[in-house]
Amino acid sequence: MDSTPHGAAVTAAGFGVKGPRGWAFRNIGLNAAPGSLIVVQGPSGSGRTCLLLALTGRMKSAAGTAEVGGLPLPKKRAAVRSVTALAHVPGVAELDPALTVGEHLRERALLQGRFGGSLRALLRPRHERRAEARALVDAALTAAGLDLESLPKGIRTSVRDLERLEALRLSVALALIGGPRLLAVDDTDLKLSGDERARAWAMLRGLAEAGTTVLAVCSEPPQDGEGVVLVRTGGRREPDVPKDAPGDSPATTDAAVGTVGGNSGDSENPADSADAAAGKTSDDPTARKTGEDPANSQHDNQDRTEDEEGAADALAEAGRA
Incomplete structure (x- = not known):
């Protein structure tokens, strides 16, 4: 009897997709066993749909490595497409x-x-x-x-x-x-009430428990994060540091846009992350004194805009405006 799990294991390191005007997402890392529930959380325009399409072989990656069911991306994109399926992806797999x-x-x-x-x-x-x-x-x-x-x-x-x-x-x-060995669902919680959202997550969790690996894009992760592999897109980019700055090691401008954790409590509050990405500081005078330089805040906003444009361009190239 074949004891191989039906679901596909999903791994990625430094994974990224780039559009004509910038990165859709980059530096994504994850390690999910077969039958996992992978939750991709992020604001609109942060490249979360691009990540879904890239991990299912529908969009070509530009950086890093990834494997789905032991099939490397982007080399085996056709084979990955044959073992994955899309659901609820506007412009790509949607109902008439x-x-x-x-x-x-x-x-x-x-x-x-x-x-x-x-x-x-x-x-x-x-x-x-x-x-x-x-x-x-x-x-x-x-x-x-x-x-x-x-x-x-x-x-x-x-x-x-x-x-x-x-x-x-x-x-x-x-x-x-x-x-499919991997089911990818976009906009999982779009316009759902709290009760409907809970029932949707219960359905997807049930599919994962039955053996199918599930990759779900959402704006808010499930309240019960136990056993969930959480990937966040649209995180804050680290400010640039001059290479010759004394006492500091050079910082990369390609700081992680996505992070991964075991549950929704592994990283900072999304609202705080959004404020940080926009360069906002608190009302505390001490915080204002020690806050970022306005030039760095402007640079962060520009980088974030470029990422959103890159995500839009990458989706347009994949057939979704």
Whole structure:
């Protein structure tokens, strides 16, 4: 019996993607075992979607190293794409609001039957292929927690009539039909209420516990950070230090934009990080005296803008404006 875990291990060191006008993200490091829940947290424009696309082989990296399931990036991008799936990625893998839930499921099952299996599987009797497709769809819907009977018109419900959490579950179910080793979900908590957010994270955690590695992009990590591999994008860049400064070692201008920890408590408060990245200081007079030079603050703001532009350019090159 094959004891190899279904999920893909994900590792990265100094990983980065660069667009025409700057870095989308850089110096990302992580080490996640198969079946992990990897949470990418960061503000809009910090390169978090670019990181998702790069780790699934959809975007070419420009710095560092990374492996997904033992497949090196960017050398084995095609192989990485074959073992990963995207869900809820606007402009890349998104639902058509004009189609019904059933039409989406039938289309995805048809594509899986035509291109996701072997030639021998295509030669089997039609009733066997239909039964297998139904089994795949049912298993994916169960894993994503989408109950068709609870929808307004059942399987005939249009995507435009779905609640946001139901649309997220459908997108995840469609991705799971292909049996990916790594499932990547973008904008996980976008416009979800607190209760909906908790249910979404419970779904993704359940998928990870069942063996599939999950990479989820969000603005806020789950409250229960136990067992979560947290990666932050858009962190503060260290100020430049002259190489000949006495008593100081030279600082790199490519300071880490992303950090990784075991849970959400491993790093500083995101609001504090945002204030620091913008060069803000506290109202304490002592803090103002010892704060950064305004020129350095202006430099940090410029670097942050360049990173956001780089992320936008990299996404545009990948087919998403």
